[in-house]
Amino acid sequence: xxxxxxxxxxxxxxxxxxxxxxxxxxxxxxxxxxxxxxxxxxxxxxxxxxxxxxxxxxxxxxxxxxxxxxxxxxxxxxxxxxxxxxxxxxxxxxxxxxxxxxxxxxxxxxxxxxxxxxxxxxxxxxxxxxxxxxxxxxxxxxxxxxxxxxxxxxxxxxxxxxxxxxxxxxxxxxxxxxxxxxxxxxxxxxxxxxxxxxxxxxxxxxxxxxxxxxxxxxxxxxxxxxxxxxxxxxxxxxxxxxxxxxxxxxxxxxxxxxxxxxxxxxxxxxxxxxxxxxxxxxxxxxxxxxxxxxxxxxxxxxxxxxxxxxxxxxxxxxxxxxxxxxxxxxxxxxxxxxxxxxxxxxxxxxxxxxxxxxxxxxxxxxxxxxxxxxxxxxxxxxxxxxxxxxxxxxxxxxxxxxxxx
Amino acid sequence: xxxxxxxxxxxxxxxxxxxxxxxxxxxxxxxxxxxxxxxxxxxxxxxxxxxxxxxxxxxxxxxxxxxxxxxxxxxxxxxxxxxxxxxxxxxxxxxxxxxxxxxxxxxxxxxxxxxxxxxxxxxxxxxxxxxxxxxxxxxxxxxxxxxxxxxxxxxxxxxxxxxxxxxxxxxxxxxxxxxxxxxxxxxxxxxxxxxxxxxxxxxxxxxxxxxxxxxxxxxxxxxxxxxxxx
Numbered sequence: 257x258x259x260x261x262x263x264x265x266x267x268x269x270x271x272x273x274x275x276x277x278x279x280x281x282x283x284x285x286x287x288x289x290x291x292x293x294x295x296x297x298x299x300x301x302x303x304x305x306x307x308x309x310x311x312x313x314x315x316x317x318x319x320x321x322x323x324x325x326x327x328x329x330x331x332x333x334x335x336x337x338x339x340x341x342x343x344x345x346x347x348x349x350x351x352x353x354x355x356x357x358x359x360x361x362x363x364x365x366x367x368x369x370x371x372x373x374x375x376x377x378x379x380x381x382x383x384x385x386x387x388x389x390x391x392x393x394x395x396x397x398x399x400x401x402x403x404x405x406x407x408x409x410x411x412x413x414x415x416x417x418x419x420x421x422x423x424x425x426x427x428x429x430x431x432x433x434x435x436x437x438x439x440x441x442x443x444x445x446x447x448x449x450x451x452x453x454x455x456x457x458x459x460x461x462x463x464x465x466x467x468x469x470x471x472x473x474x475x476x477x478x479x480x481x482x483x484x485x486x487x488x489x490x491x492x493x494x495x496x497x498x499x500x501x502x503x504x505x506x507x508x509x510x511x512x513x514x515x516x517x518x519x520x521x522x523x524x525x526x527x528x529x530x531x532x533x534x535x536x537x538x539x540x541x542x543x544x545x546x547x548x549x550x551x552x553x554x555x556x557x558x559x560x561x562x563x564x565x566x567x568x569x570x571x572x573x574x575x576x577x578x579x580x581x582x583x584x585x586x587x588x589x590x591x592x593x594x595x596x597x598x599x600x601x602x603x604x605x606x607x608x609x610x611x612x613x614x615x616x617x618x619x620x621x622x623x624x625x626x627x628x629x630x631x632x633x634x635x636x637x638x639x640x641x642x643x644x645x646x647x648x649x650x651x652x653x654x655x656x657x658x659x660x661x
Numbered sequence: 662x663x664x665x666x667x668x669x670x671x672x673x674x675x676x677x678x679x680x681x682x683x684x685x686x687x688x689x690x691x692x693x694x695x696x697x698x699x700x701x702x703x704x705x706x707x708x709x710x711x712x713x714x715x716x717x718x719x720x721x722x723x724x725x726x727x728x729x730x731x732x733x734x735x736x737x738x739x740x741x742x743x744x745x746x747x748x749x750x751x752x753x754x755x756x757x758x759x760x761x762x763x764x765x766x767x768x769x770x771x772x773x774x775x776x777x778x779x780x781x782x783x784x785x786x787x788x789x790x791x792x793x794x795x796x797x798x799x800x801x802x803x804x805x806x807x808x809x810x811x812x813x814x815x816x817x818x819x820x821x822x823x824x825x826x827x828x829x830x831x832x833x834x835x836x837x838x839x840x841x842x843x844x845x846x847x848x849x850x851x852x853x854x855x856x857x858x859x860x861x862x863x864x865x866x867x868x869x870x871x872x873x874x875x876x877x878x879x880x881x882x883x884x885x886x887x888x889x890x891x
Contacts (some may be wrong), residue, residue: 261770261773265759265762268761268762269761269763272761274762290678393805475869550753550755550757551757551760553757554751554753554757554759555759556742557716557718557745557746557751557753558746558751558771558774559742559743559745559746559747559771560746560774560819561739561742561743562742564774586674654718655713655718655719657828658753658755658757659709659753659754661753
């Protein structure tokens with residue numbers, strides 16, 4: 257028998273019971289769509305969290321004195337910073353960098369004292385590396401007030417009960433471990449998607465901070481932004497120094513780990529959905545075989561060999577999956593693209609998301625390779641599911657089956 | 662020449678249990694080429710079991726079955742499937758046409774299994790449709806035809822591969838008088854003109870009356886074997 261005939265019979269068999277086949281196809285379509293869409297939401301949330309972390313404080317690479325991150329000792333400044341900066345200037349994949357002083361201190365007003373990280377920055381450099389300047393909800397970014405301006409997070413501003421032009425006293429120690437209290441005036445208030453960050457970080461001008469702590473010309477941190485995230489490792493490898501050079505995933509291992517395990521997680525998640533679909537396919541195809549006992553018995557009686565009967569049932573299942581999988585993937589692409597542009601408003605759980613550094617509007621995204629892999633996974637799962645009914649068809653005794661009611 | 666020959670066939674169902682049934686009890690039968698034979702008997706007499714064994718669909722516990730002098734019980738499973746395909750035509754009580762194929766495709770289906778060319782199949786199908794008087798039903802699917810028409814298509818399908826003989830299990834059980842008469846006319850004509858051997862099990866007196874040989878079974882044995890002149 258020609259393959260074409262077998263394909264024709266299998267195809268027509270699929271449409272013998274249009275309602276049943278349509279339900280199976282619809283269930284596969286919805287299953288794939290639901291799986292891919294949730295995967296896209298998860299990937300979108302994760303991407304945003306990563307992007308927000310890189311944009312607000314991490315950047316792609318940071319350089320520190322090896323001892324600095326252990327206890328944030330202000331004396332542990334970067335050694336040979338001039339040479340490093342000269343090298344970085346020549347690297348084509350470095351988009352921008354920012355030199356920082358980083359001090360642990362206390363922000364005080366009449367309403368309270370809160371522990372903060374004080375970042376002494378060059379505003380023009382910093383705004384090329386981080387997006388804080390674009391996240392201002394009030395005021396300006398350290399270029400209006402001539403003396404001791406400060407930019408603080410909205411959450412901290414609420415806690416300290418300050419507004420633009422209010423005074424905030426920063427307490428910290430200088431290089432001689434003398435406690436210093438200096439008054440700053442609020443020039444800007446920012447709000448990122450990460451409320452914890454907003455609460456614990458303040459930005460002042462390097463030129464204001466360095467002389468006070470006697471660290472002029474010295475830096476605790478150089479943050480580097482590459483032309484794209486893929487260039488992170490190559491750029492890191494080009495930096496030759498005794499200082500500690502770390503990439504974003506080394507600085508925030510939880511982010512790197514999430515990113516690395518995301519694909520595995522997505523596949524496991526989709527696998528669970530497909531497993532549930534398998535049972536549906538097995539059930540439907542088993543019904544289709546048992547309903548056609550007499551016909552299959554006839555085929556076996558007249559001399560159709562069992563391999564062809566087996567192939568016919570497998571093909572029927574494969575056809576269902578071949579219709580459903582592309583439809584499910586196309587529907588997914590359409591909705592994921594749409595919500596990738598429009599975003600999904602999750603403001604009802606926005607506070608919870610912000611505490612994890614995520615925006616309350618999630619933009620769905622999914623790597624293209626996942627669409628292909630999920631389509632293949634669906635087809636493979638359908639074939640595995642077809643084995644049970646196909647095997648059942650082979651077990652029929654033709655003499656009994658032709659008389660089955 | 663014997664097309665079918667069985668020797669001392671024994672078949673027991675539920676052997677050793679309380680509900681043991683001796684379906685065939687040492688049955689021997691020979692059928693010659695061109696016969697038009699009815700196997701008759703009450704339910705449980707062993708008619709269907711005999712047909713299943715002759716058709717290579719079932720195996721006896723003991724005895725021999727020769728078709729064209731080939732011992733079909735000696736054949737391997739795959740050889741037996743191919744033997745059925747090349748040598749035996751089947752007509753079933755419930756027609757058992759493939760619902761998704763039209764009349765023409767149903768008839769040609771067996772020849773497709775035999776890897777015949779499209780031209781050969783088309784020519785043979787046309788010839789058979791004429792033989793069963795359904796040329797104008799060629800493109801209809803089974804659900805668009807009456808029971809009688811479906812069974813005539815089933816007979817045409819059984820003959821498509823030019824089998825050595827046709828086994829028909831209660832072929833008229835689901836048909837009205839007119840359809841039964843039409844079907845018997847066709848089977849008789851094919852038997853007389855083309856010399857096709859027909860063996861059918863039946864309860865139907867109308868079929869029994871038209872058969873030229875009537876083999877009566879009871880309790881797995883032949884109790885009468887009569888040649889009739891119609």
